[in-house]
Amino acid sequence: MSHLASRHLLGLEGVSKEDMTLILDTADSFREVLDRTIKKLPTLRGITVVNLFYEPSTRTRISFELAEKRLSADTVSFSPSTSSVQKGESLRDTVQNIEAMKIDMVVVRHKSSGVPYYLTQCMDANIINAGDGTHEHPTQGLLDMFTIRRKYKKLEGLRVVLVGDVKHSRVTRSNLWGLKTMGASVALCGPSTLMPYEVERFGVDHYTDIDEALEGADVVNIMRIQLERQQAGLFPSQREYTNLFGITRERLKRLNKNYTIMHPGPMNRGVEITSEVADSDQSVILDQVTNGVAVRMAVLYLLSGRKKEEGADND
């Protein structure tokens, strides 16, 4: 097995082109497995993976669970609402107790940025970030890149526009770091109140005019708008947001001919994207979901079996 430079996947910032290419290439072969009648491999037999989902999630949690099962790992899923977290147990104690039951890998989703890194300080297991606060969601970034690469056979030179609440989106950060490293051109677009502070320092284009942003783009990846942002006064109404930034059929005329529509979900139909666009032939939204299983299988596979004592750490 070729190895990744790190035994954890905490984010895509700083991950090399070689490592990302290895993950995407590995995911290619797992993607084929998903089309077989028997979708199961013995690869992770004997490995126990714990899914720590401190935050609600449908597709990421199921996607990871399926990826683990497809690779024959033993899996346990954890939900804080039915655990000792309710009794005030600290995160460190919770994870150290789980680790004491001899587990190998942890997939973690948490509302606080930095928790996956914190877990690397608390336990020896391989840690996979399944979304931390507004920091990163690396497997989503990888599956988005995987989906684009499957269609265009490349990432380099493509223009990808990320539209919406890019400030609070962990998906945006992972996409941005990943796509930049792989040679794509990235642009961000959204209301100025939902634009990250000092966005220009990412070294990407950024727009508050959607029509300008979409000009000549190959891919539009739409980030979800949360109602609570409106309640916090970051934009006046969903109606105005839709008028200014909603992705409609009309706006797609500005894209390159062979364009692609993406959304990490869950979608607010009629707000950030019309159903007509979401369900169009150019939409790969459901492909993203399928590809997510393959990408997560690749990540689990490449990180499995690399314990601390094996060295070669750079985390």
Added chain:
Amino acid sequence: MTNKKFDLVIKGGRVVDPALGFGQDAHLFIKDGRISAIESDSAEMSRMLKTLDGDQVIDASEKLVVPGLIDIHVHLREPGREDEETIESGCRAAAAGGFTAVCCMPNTTPRIDNQETVKFVQDRAEGASARVYVVGAITKNIEGKELAEIGDLVKMGAVAITDDGHYVQNPDIMRRALEYSKMFKIPVCQHAEDQYLVSGGVMNESFQSTRLGLKGSPAVAEEVAVLRDIALCRVTGARLHIQHISTRRAVEAIRQAKREGVNVTTEACPHHFVLTDEEIGKEFNTNLRVNPPIRTKEDRDAVIEGLVDGTIDCIASDHAPHSEEEKDCEFDQAPSGMIGLETTLGLVKTYLVDRGYLDWGDAIRKLTSNPARIFGLKGGTLAVGAAADITIIDPDKKWTIRAEKFRSRSKNSPFIGWKLSGQVYKTILGGKVVFEL
């Protein structure tokens, strides 16, 4: 009272007292807990020194002998969080850091917003390794709604007032606090951060907060607060002291206000002139979560510039102990604050003196006579007749900050493992050695 002519003699050190404008090799004589003389070396002196008992003499050659350091911004956590710090342990930490006097903040549990709590702290401080001056609250329960009984607090011994940890958000209440405090000639100290602009931020708003996905607290929250309070200070003619200044524009605002003659002073903390928000990096080290947050390089440089040109009057640690359990958690769940009493002097030496920003005289002034002047405290000088509160510094001693060496009950310092130059050699309080290396 002893029959000896002197109780203690500190011989041969470089005596630096900015209050006296004194900086030369000299011997310091102590009797009955007070400075009784400072004498230059001479043949006669040498003969006299030879007649003293060995235990009466501290050889301070190659050392700096300075007034006991004064920290006007310290959290002692007692009453309420004695697991994090007690007045006794905090004072031991102070002595180890060269501080002979500390001013404790009122955001304890219960708050120091009444005479009884002031008295409690004073009683607990009896016999401690440092003098403890109490800073009372501006408003009842530090809620920013009604003025605390400021007159009673001052009568009991409070030397200043602050709602530290909280900004007095209501401008009318802040105006009244400034007006009312004028009667007692005490400074009103402000933790300057507009809470609406902070809006739950957990680190400085910058590219780093963008990268890390942590909610940012913008520099403008401090700037707006400082500008508002300067305006209120100007109109009331009261004394305003801005605590732990951290942003470039806030420093500029105070520089401008001082030029205009507004009665405003300010302090800076070591973490704001040593660190930048890039330190939070990928490690999400909760010991780097402080309030106000560690800012950008530009802000840090402006704080240094403010220290150099005198805009920033003094250096304070904002010693804020937190238990290991409380800090061992998610970054955005961690309480704000780091300890500082035992690391301040070394950081000042290594990052300000060694880099040529301040000479020893300036550095000592910002740690002794200036804080004493701002809070109206006795001390901060080696003048004959003053209490013999003295710090002896080994100016070039190389040392490494070790968690196990802290006298504080808490270890929440991001500087653990850092190598510094300049260490406290002995701390003397009222003529008695309370710390020695």
